[in-house]
Amino acid sequence: MSACAEAKAAPGTAPAPEQCPSGRHGCRAMTAMVVEAINALVGESARDGVLSVDQFRRIIRHVIDDESVLVRAFHLQETRCRAAFRPKSDAAKRSDPFRRLITRPVEHLLEGDPPRFPRRFLPNYFQVVDQALGGRLDHIRTQTDAVFHGLRMKHGSGGVWDAFFADPRTDRILVHVLRRIVLFLDGAAGQWTWPLIMSRALPDGTMPSADQAEFLAAALRIAWKGAQAEEAAHGHLHH
Secondary structure (H helix, E strand, O other), X not given: OOHHHHHHHOOOOOOOOOOOOOHHHHHHHHHHHHHHHXXXXXXXXXXXXXXOHHHHHHHHHHHHOOOOHHXXXXXXXXXXXXXXXXXXXXXXXXXXXXXXXXHHHHHHHHOEOOEOXXXXXXXXXXXXXXXXXXXXXXXXXHHHHHHHHHHHHHHHHXXXXXXXXXXXXXXXXXXXXXXXXXXXXXXXXXXXXXXXXXXXXXXXXXXXXXXXXXXXXXXHHHHHHHHXXXXXXXXXXXX
């Protein structure tokens, strides 16, 4: 009997979320299981704390082998995971204040025929932003949503976007985000993560070209320099 079933069967008890994984929590629990399995195998295989690349690759092959118990469990969870992590519709993305805000500095790249950075690759950019903000992401999203929804109460749906982009609070949030992005790109983690994320293919197999990724990075740096100059002129650069 599984831990989930045992917890449900025991009188007066309720299963913990990790015992009965479902949706996103289930997918994360499955991922955690893989990480724990790899960690255990690495610990067993290492000699004096050292593990060769070939040894590590053998561990990975063992964990993802079709006969692996973990892989069989993933197969059972796969449909649910795909549904849980399915991207939002295009309409939902366009109505997301935070996504709209961080797209502003690179909007000019999305125009033209062909565009210098096709709109369909924005998810790659959004992943970079999420990585750059790290633990601050949820807080900044909450701030952005609060500004937007407060303005919508005042201006209604018709005028809210113009008011949102003209609001000084929105500008301060964007300046902060740009600063975090550029610092991330210039750091060791960003220099490793940027090409990795930019080379992730869409379901149709397409991915940003090296030139397109470079256009995007350059636009972000230019936007940050412009924000620095403007804020410095007003004597209140925000960190």
